[in-house]
Amino acid sequence: MKTVYKVILSLFGVLVLMQSCSRKKDKFINRNFHALSTEYNILYNGNIALQRGIESVNNEFTEDFWNLLPVERMEVKEDIFLPGQTKNADFERAEEKAIKAVQKHGMNIDGKEKNPQIDEAYLLLGQARYFDQRFVPAMAAFNNILNKYPTSDKINQVKIWREKTSMRLDNNRGAIDKLKRLLEEEELEDQDLADATAALAQAYINIKAKDSAITQLGIAAAHTKIKREKARYHYIKAQLYNEFGKKDSANLEFDAIIKMHRQIPRSFYINAHIEKSNNYDFSNIDRVEFEEYLVDLEENRENRPYLDKIFYRIAEYYREKGSDSISEVYYNKSLRKIRSDKYLKALDYETLGNMYFDNNSYKTAGAYYDSTMTAMEFNSKPYRVIKRKRENLDDVIYYEGIAQTNDSILHILSLPKDEQLALYTAHAEAQRLKALEELKKQEEALERRENAAAPKAASNNRLATQAKLVGARQPMSLNSPQQNSSFYFYNSTTVAYGKNEFLKLWGERKLQDNWRRNTQRSDYKNESVASNEEEEKTVEDVRFMPETYLNSLPKEQKDIDSIIKARNYAYYQLGVIYKEKFKELELAEDKLESLLAKEPEDRLILPSKYNLYQVYLALGRHQKAAAMKTAIIEGYPESRYAEILLNPNSELSKDENSPEVIYANLYKQFEEEAYVEVIEGTEAQIKRFEGEAIVPKFEILKASAEGRLYGFEAYKKAINAIALNYSNTEEGQKAKEIIAKALPVLAKKKFVADDAADKFNVIYQFENNVGEDVEAFIKRLEEEVAKITYFNLTVSKDVYDADTTFVVVHGLKSYQGASGFAELLQSEEKDQRGRVVKPKITRPYIAISSPNYAIVQRHKNLNAYLKIQ
Structure with a gap:
């Protein structure tokens, strides 16, 4: 009987369950079944995935305390994803759960949603899309709640999220209006009030109304229950106060952060200390006390991950104080502690570079500027500033090197011979002692290696003996001691280095007693030194002989x-x-x-x-x-x-005598192909403005004119001279680039086959000293060219050299077409009465492809071209 009741009850339960699964019936059991299933199954798992995704976003985001922090800890990336793709698997899972809740548990009956959890499903959907940085679909989800569920208990949160999304879509003005209306019409409390005012503050910051943002951040900090958010709002507020120059107000905000201490991320705590120290007025505080405060920050074990910034702050303090040597030590300590803060690394390097520049140590400063650029974003504005400064420093290093070297030579030349000898004797002795010290270090290193290898060799010998006693085969390591050995003579690189150093110091020596004697030295090819000569004088390298340096002094x-x-x-x-x-x-x-x-x-x-x-x-x-x-x-x-x-x-007003106007006029002549006048004019101005910065410009203009008039070799010679004589100017660098990249291409003078070209020209040659009317010929030719409508033909007047001018027809498509066009011009046209309408153009012509014409103009080798035709 009991079994029958159990079966009946089971069947009844299954029937009730089946009845409650329906989404089309507006019954109590149906509504609560779907609500419970939505809340405690699907949305629960979806919210867990959302929180896990938010944590991953927070972990990926690196706080940039050097700039104004964003209100929300999320970095918007410009990555492009195809439909259906997502940036984060957790957000994808949260979105799937939200959609599943709507599709499987939505109870839309007669236009109304009967499941009270569906609005939260849409909220989850919008948040997942928002953090996945798909803001347009997120906006659609939030708008769906506002349109279909206006009485939802989550409606205020939805409005806040919608305006946050609107700001991400650059609609800051609209977000401000709607958030202000929300704050006026609704009595928001606690976290909702904090979220709304924080979002409003970010919108004000986005439109540069930062004074309005301060008030909203204060409200957000007072009402949020999340400690890290509270610290963030206080920090941003302090940054804004610093921008407005209100250091006392900023310090109050930093104090609020410091008081929270271990309740907040350590980075906020440390940066609050550092920024507060930057705001101190040293006229009102004890410097000794402040230095103790910095030392406490440095020595606190909890601050070890942030020592890079702490060392930088200490370095800045000592630099401001005028203790450059101490500040340099701390800048370098900061560099050694930096892990990923490239901005701080660039600051350290740049500051050290500036310090060395101020001390006239330009080579060292240049090295620091090079390191600065490696820590900067390539081609950013700060990068370009440092790059320009570094390039300018090249000139300083170059000319300072010349000035110092030549001053030194001239100073020595001004000394009497005995003082010169004394000076170089001391220098040679110093070089000898230095070489001996190096040799001593090498011998000590060799001895250490031998001592280190001795126990291992002894152990190997014992193993070999034991192997022989038992008749075993010796291991490979015993037969090949070179493998994994630290012994000096088993390292070929070390041996080669030692031989080279010995030869430089002692020369070629015989294997015999008294090898250090001068008489024992032999050349590579001649070893005829008498063996019975014994002198006490030790061998001297040329570096250790003062005569070497005296002989190197200029005499002429x-x-x-x-x-x-x-x-x-x-x-x-x-x-x-x-x-x-x-x-x-x-x-x-x-x-x-x-x-x-x-x-x-x-x-x-x-x-x-x-x-x-x-x-x-x-x-x-x-x-x-x-x-x-x-x-x-x-x-x-x-x-x-x-x-x-x-x-x-x-x-x-840049009168006509200024170098800039003169250069502009000469360049205009260059464009008009008056190359002879340009060369003569630039030569005169180079002499006139010699020593001024504009001279290299005249030089490169002259080189271009010479190239056009005299050909490639003249251009090459002129460009090489510019690269040599003006190596540290902009034009000199340009000349070096031309030598490296352009000249090898321009040097090619091999003519190309006509079938490899698609553009051809017809050349008419004129001698300049004959007195022919070139302009009249060009006018006749242009009239004939205008009649040809099926080609886009043009006529130009080109200088070939100082004695020859070309009139060129451009735009023909083949060699045969160019020849045919020229032959067509040689025929007369007569009217019906037999009168000549179009006279012949009987002048000799040359048909040539455009690539070959460029080679002819570049190398002035027209005769070579005519020989192969």
């Missing part, structure tokens, strides 16, 4: 004059570089005054005085400026500098 006056000339030009260039590129006016003053004191050649005196006059004015040394102005006007009354000083407005 022309060589000394060349050194003086190069030194003077280097001083002038340094003065201009410091003045124009780095604005280091005192350094420029020192270099230019030193140059004038050395009585340089005439070409450098006037521009040096004018630049020095401008430096004096900029430094406020008006008496010196007035004296220099008088010296220029009275000493060089016909110069353009005197004209500029007497009439400053002429320079401001």
Whole structure:
């Protein structure tokens, strides 16, 4: 009987369950069945996946405390995904759960949703899409709730999320209006109020209304229950106060973060300390106490992951204090602790570079600037600034090297012979001692290797003996001691290095007693030294002989004059570089005054005085400026500098005598193919403006004109001269690039086959000194060309060389077509009365492909082309 009841009850339960599964019946049991299934099964798992995805987004995001933090911890990426693709599997799972809840448990009866959990399913759907950065589908999900479920208990959250999505779609103004309306119309509390005001603050920041954002962030920080959000809102608020210069208010916000200590991420705590220390007014605090405060931050074991920033802050403090040596130590300590903060690495390197630059250590500064660029985003604005500074530094390093080397040589030449000998004797002895010290280190290293290898060798010998006693085969390691051995002579690289160093120090030696004696030295090819000669004098390498250095000094006056000339030009260039590129006016003053004191050649005196006059004015040394102005006007009354000083407005308006206008006029002549005039004009201006920055521009314009007029070899010679003489200018660098990339291509003079070309020309040749009317011929030719409508033909007048001009028809499609066109022009046309309507153009012509015409113009080898036709 009991079994029957169990069966009946089971059947009844199954019947009730089947009845409740229906989504078309608006019954109590149906509604609650689907609501419970939605909430405690599908949405539960979906929300777990969503939270897991949010955590992964947070872990991927790296806080950039150097800039204003975003209100929401999420980095928007520009990756493009196809429909159906997702960036995060957890968000994809959350979305699937939300869609499943709607599809399987939605109870839309008579236009109304009877399952109270479906609005939360749509909210989950929108959030999953939002964090997956698919903002348009997310907006659709949130709008669906607002349209279909206006009475939902989640409606305020949905409105906040919709406006956050709207901001991600760059509709900040609309988001601000709707969030303000929400705050006015609804009594939001706790987390909802915090989320709404935080979103509103981000919208204000996006439209640059940062003062309005401060108030909203204060409300958000006061009402959020999440500690990390509270710290974030306080930190952003402090950053905004710092932007407005309100350091006291910013410090109050930093204090609020510091008080939370271990309740928040350590990064906020440390950065709050560092930023607060940046706001201290040292006129009102004890420096000793502040230094103790920095030391406490450094020595706290919990702060070890953040020592890179702490060391940087300490370095900045000591640099501000004027203790450059201590600050340099801490900058380097900061660099050693950096893990992934490229911005901090760039700051460390750049600051160290600036410090060395200020100390005139330009080579070291350049190395630090190189390291700075490796830590920067390529081709960003800061990268380009450092790159330009580094390139300018190349000039300084180059000319400082010339100035220092040549000054040193000239100083030594000015000394008496005995002082020169004493100086180089001391230098040679220092070199000898240094070499002996190196040799001693090598011997000690060899001895250490031998001592380290001895126990292992002894052990191997014992193993070999044991193997022999038992008749076993020896291991490979015993037969081949070279393998895995630290013994000196088993390392071929070490042996080769030792031999090379021995030869440099002692020369070629025989294997015999007293090998150190000078008489024991032998050459590679001649070993005829008498064995019975014994001298006590030890062998001397050429590096250790003062005569080596004395003999290297220049003897001829022309060589000394060349050194003086190069030194003077280097001083002038340094003065201009410091003045124009780095604005280091005192350094420029020192270099230019030193140059004038050395009585340089005439070409450098006037521009040096004018630049020095401008430096004096900029430094406020008006008496010196007035004296220099008088010296220029009275000493060089016909110069353009005197004209500029007497009439400053002429320079401001770029009068016709300025180098820029002269260059522009010459370039215009170049475009008009007046190459002879361009070459003559540039030569005159190079002499006139010698020593000035514009000279390389005239040089490269002259090289281009010579190439067009005289061909490839002349162009190659001129470009090589520019690369050599102006190597550290922009034009010099351009010349080097041309030599490396363009010249190998331009050097090709092999003519191409006609069937490999698709454009052809017809050339008519004119001798310039014959007096033929070229313009009249061009006019006749253009009239005939205009009658040809099936080709786009054009006529040009091209210079071939100083004696020859070409009139060229362009646009023909084949060699036969070019020849046929020229032959067509040689025939007459008559009217019905027999009168000549079109006279013949009987002038000889040359048909040539466009590639071959370019080769002919480039190498001036028309005769070579005609020989192969």
